[in-house]
Amino acid sequence: MTPPTLLTPGRIDGFETRNRLFMAPMTRSRALAGGVPSELAIDYYAQRASAGLILTEGVAPSAIGLGYARTPAIESAEQIAAWKKITAAVKAKGGRMFMQFMHVGRIGHAVNRYTSEPLIAPSVVRANGQIWTDAQGLQDFDTPRAIETNEIPGVIEGFAQATRNALAAGCDGVELHSASGYLPMQFLSTGSNKRTDGYGGSVQNRIRFVVETLQAMTAAAGDASKVGIKLSPAMPFNDIKDDDPIETYTTLVRAIAPMRLAYLHVLRTPPIPTIFEILRPHFPGPFAAGGAFDLATGNAALASGLADFIVFGKLFTSNPDLPARFANGLELTPFDATTFYSPGPKGYTDFLPAGAQSS
Ligand SMILES: Cc1cc2nc3c(=O)[nH]c(=O)nc-3n(C[C@H](O)[C@H](O)[C@H](O)COP(=O)(O)O)c2cc1C
Numbered sequence: 001m002t003p004p005t006l007l008t009p010g011r012i013d014g015f016e017t018r019n020r021l022f023m024a025p026m027t028r029s030r031a032l033a034g035g036v037p038s039e040l041a042i043d044y045y046a047q048r049a050s051a052g053l054i055l056t057e058g059v060a061p062s063a064i065g066l067g068y069a070r071t072p073a074i075e076s077a078e079q080i081a082a083w084k085k086i087t088a089a090v091k092a093k094g095g096r097m098f099m100q101f102m103h104v105g106r107i108g109h110a111v112n113r114y115t116s117e118p119l120i121a122p123s124v125v126r127a128n129g130q131i132w133t134d135a136q137g138l139q140d141f142d143t144p145r146a147i148e149t150n151e152i153p154g155v156i157e158g159f160a161q162a163t164r165n166a167l168a169a170g171c172d173g174v175e176l177h178s179a180s181g182y183l184p185m186q187f188l189s190t191g192s193n194k195r196t197d198g199y200g201g202s203v204q205n206r207i208r209f210v211v212e213t214l215q216a217m218t219a220a221a222g223d224a225s226k227v228g229i230k231l232s233p234a235m236p237f238n239d240i241k242d243d244d245p246i247e248t249y250t251t252l253v254r255a256i257a258p259m260r261l262a263y264l265h266v267l268r269t270p271p272i273p274t275i276f277e278i279l280r281p282h283f284p285g286p287f288a289a290g291g292a293f294d295l296a297t298g299n300a301a302l303a304s305g306l307a308d309f310i311v312f313g314k315l316f317t318s319n320p321d322l323p324a325r326f327a328n329g330l331e332l333t334p335f336d337a338t339t340f341y342s343p344g345p346k347g348y349t350d351f352l353p354a355g356a357q358s359s
Helices: 040-047 077-092 149-168 183-188 208-221 245-259 275-282 295-303 314-318 322-328 354-358
Strands: 010-012 015-017 021-023 053-059 097-101 130-133 137-140 173-178 227-231 263-267 287-290 309-312
Touching: 021 322, 040 077, 077 097, 077 149, 097 149, 149 173, 149 208, 173 183, 173 208, 183 208, 183 245, 208 227, 208 245, 227 245, 245 275, 263 275, 263 309, 275 287, 295 309, 309 314, 322 354
Parallel strands: 021 053, 021 309, 053 097, 097 173, 173 227, 227 263, 263 287, 287 309
Antiparallel strands: 010 015, 130 137
């Protein structure tokens, strides 16, 4: 059998993808006040509809999960209505889209939030570092309050409700952001989880929040093949630390393997260069690998069976037609990091498809 390439159709339990490229979830900080995505996001996502699957920017399940400036949520009727316009535009171009749920936990600042509630986290451990606020520039992260044991079911139910909201808004599925030092990863990691109840301490306890959240999301979706998860073992971003990431993540992946999720998405970061080889044998379903891939390394990972899908982030910001550029051997436009999080269309919706650029 010919080995798959980036341009071969792929399969998630629920549907076929037209190629093996996922567009990575990317926060772009263009939302309006109150966590509502802007009209600009309609064009931005529709321009990228040729990806096999679009993963949206991190979207807060509710106001308490928001920490960054100009980032969206999926809670209110207004937010859901705005997302409906985005999914409709993507669908009109034959695209597929999963919404990524990003609950920041302890990563945020009050100035960026439209709720007066403080940040919540597994434990009262402030992350070292700073975050951008439009009103006051760079600020130290706020100190979170610890989630009480009897509040955990409510936090998990927030992800279930967000699942219902995202599907009602027309998304094909949802992804739990359990990477990059946000709430689920704060539960997984020994540095941020100092709990003494059933959600902290042993590895079985530290994975419990993620497992129960996935169970609630799949129940809400009525179908596990509409739910994926992203992990970034040992990534030090957002001051996250774990004593034994290989033990933590192999235990987690073994626990979720029987759930028949849509896919496991793993971001490889320098501390564990062999993380795909380590985790893949524990997960029988579709495996999406991300982190600094290009055409050649992406195709090589697919051909060797290391992954079923390749996730591209930065390249999709400046090459909205990335699959066509790969298919036709066209030059890639370099990304512009200065406009990753800046407001307005510049660097967001003004990177055009290859043919349009040369005319
Ligand atoms: C501007 C920008 C914003 C990002 N925001 C998110 C996010 O909201 N959620 C997430 O899981 N990862 C986020 N990431 C990480 C990407 O999803 C991806 O894992 C990372 O960029 C590595 O892929 P790449 O080397 O192809 O860019 C972001 C990356 C960039 C460049």
